[in-house]
Amino acid sequence: MQHIQTYCRVFLSWKIDNNSKFIDANRVACKILGYSKDELLNMKMEEIMPLNNIEIGGKSWQEFLNKGTQKEECRFLRKDGTNIIEYVVIANIIPGLHLFSINDITERKKVEDKLKEALTIINKSHSVAFTWKNAEGWPVEFVSENVEKLFGYNTEDFISGKVSYSRCIHPDDLTRVANEVEKYSNEKGTAEFMHAPYRIITKEGKINFVSDWTFIVRNSDGHITHYKGIVEDITERKNAEDRLRSTNRQLEDIIEFLPDATFIIDKDKKIIAWNRAMEVMTSISK
Template sequence: MRIPLKKIWAKSIARQLMLGIALVHAVLMTVFVVDLVNREKAFFLDLTQKQAFGLAETLATNSTSWVLARDFIGMEEIIRSQSGFPSLQFAMLVDTKGQVLAYTDTEQVGKYIDDEISRTLLTAEPEPYLLVNDSGFIDTAAPIIVNKRQIGWARVGISRAGISDNIKHVTLNGLMYMLTAIIVGTVFAWFMARGLTIDIRELVSRANRLRQGEEGIDFFLEREDELGTMAQNFQELSETLLIQVDNLQREITAKKNAIYKRDQIEGKLRKAIDIIDNSYAVVFRWRNEEGWPVEYVSGNVESIFGYPATYFISGETAYSDLIHPDDLAGVAKEVEQHINTKGKKDFIYKPYRIIAADGSLKWLECKINIIRNDKGDVTHFEGIVQDISFRVEAQEKAAAMEMRLRQAQKMEAIGTLAGGIAHDFNNILAAIIGYADLAKLNVTPGTALERDLDQVLIAGDRAKNLIKQILAFSRQAEVERIFIKIQPLLKEGLKLIRSSIPSTISIITDIDPHIGTVWADPTQIHQILMNLCTNASHAMENTGGRLSVSLQPACIQDDEQKPHLDLAPGEYAELTVTDTGIGMHPDIVDKIFDPYFTTK
């Protein structure tokens, strides 16, 4: 149960005093800690920026002669001499054309810088340059100049990860100071409040005893301040209340006899109404007019419709406005049919939906009596309305459960069939691979026949892995997941795709080389890529088009919940295959994850 903050605050003066002082200390110390952290952060960021520029300029100065002489060994030594700098991520020397002359990662030497940030150096002025500057990393460059002529750039990248540790340390100390100040202030406030409120508690205790009916309570306090005056006023009020209570008791006794008979009549009426209001059915009386105005409705109507009875009786809420728009015409037609049936006295509506006050949909069932005048015209309807949403929901759940059961049975049958086929095919494949191995023993190395047999064995291995996937689907084998970099798998697969699709289909790739290892089955990755790209090429084989394959990092946050994925928060690699083909019909989209489904 939630308790309002105002109720906690106003419950006692002592609590107000203690919370007030603690709050003041908390606010002041929070301002102090925030200001201190911001200053420290700004100081460390400025310090690392100066260090980065200093290191880049030092590297540029020390490497001038080596860059001019194109002495790669000397430049490598210069780069190595900088490797001991704390938090250094990389250091490099590049010429004015963007070729890497020296790099902490020697594999990059001789390559050309091609990322967007690095290319800005090719057109930058020969002066210290800040490429990247954020809270986690700084990247700076300094020109290498000989005789007022620029011959290259010295570039360094420094991690700022250590700043976070320093900021955490400062923040922790600030929080400790703040907590100490709050505790000291609260203890001081407690002693002050205890001295101020002891007499107030005594007055409250005596007032509670008076409220419980105890007589002869003495409110006098030996104080000359406002509390003493309050106690005197309480004493006078207590004496006055005793006189008034005595008078009221005599008046009440005189009126009891007069009220007794009326209470008996009203009691019977209330019982009848209570029976209706506590039931699951709502009683209505409608006029046979446009909108079906309500003349009477039982008090429990709010439990179903969300609107009080007064809304219906006053006309503020029209009954017809609450019926779901898709059901209103059917309800009106059903009413018209029954009232036009001669001699019809009652009927039961087919279940229909209403929109409650909170926007929820509810299913109703109505039993209606038709009221006619002396001329036989219908003037009113009286009936009982029941909420049958639970019954409808139960029927829908039962239908959904039955559908899931059929699907599970179908999947079990498919799995059993797939497992049997996989075992038979595995036996055939064993013979193919075995005879291919034997054939290689009788082939001269380096001949075309040997290469052809190697391709047979490679295809055989792929087929073995495919068999494993089929057996995994049928639960007869385990999927073997390992930590792999999938970029080479994608490039290998795309080579096969390129050779097998028409030249009218162009392949565009956007594969991030910096994505790390993923936990997956290599055969499944290869199979997914081949299947998606093959389907895409079939969709464009008559018209041509563009096949795009992308591999990019993806991050699932704690508050992100995708309805079609069951993924824990964390870092992922996202593989996307798109094409400019004709697309799929919605009926096919619903079946794309069914095993062995095809349109061919």
């Protein structure tokens, strides 16, 4: 039994009997749970489980007793009332004696929960998160689930390599996008950059405009391994801007041929249109 106890020194571990009563606990278990060894040896497992986890814990315990081994994530209650999340490996050493080897994953779970929350927000937005490998065609290593709404392709299409990212970029924009990647990648000290808006072609053949905010990922040697980016659908905004420019051009054409001297100012009192009759009257050209 000595080699088992030595191996578990760096982990929270304890031994209990079939009635879930503690019969041994190492120093790490005592430190993390906040109890002394004597206190733990007078307690049962149920006493270190949050109330809303007791029923789940009871079912897991019965499953373990039936199988003789168990691996799962569990939530435990410390003496000060705070919760910790542990990855638990339970082994039946001898009949009636069970060893718990436990690794504290509380901080990891907090990070995972924050990542899940961020992905939930992204998946409900018009923005798609990508991780591209620094390789020909920019193979996709990760993409958020909402990619299908913008590109028509699902996550598996990209991650499996069936579809490369470069294939989705409009041929007339591809060279310019590649040049931007090369330019910013070679700039010393540049960690992120914004592409000028470019077009993508969806699985259905529809053309969408996107903005692309990219972060450069380097290894310890300074070599670029990946790019991470947020690609946002700006098609509606781009179309609205194009309609506004078209309307302004039409308005300028109309006032250009009016016989009366005419000009237009914007809300900031800046002159944005000045017709030919105005030039003649003022001798000031546009």
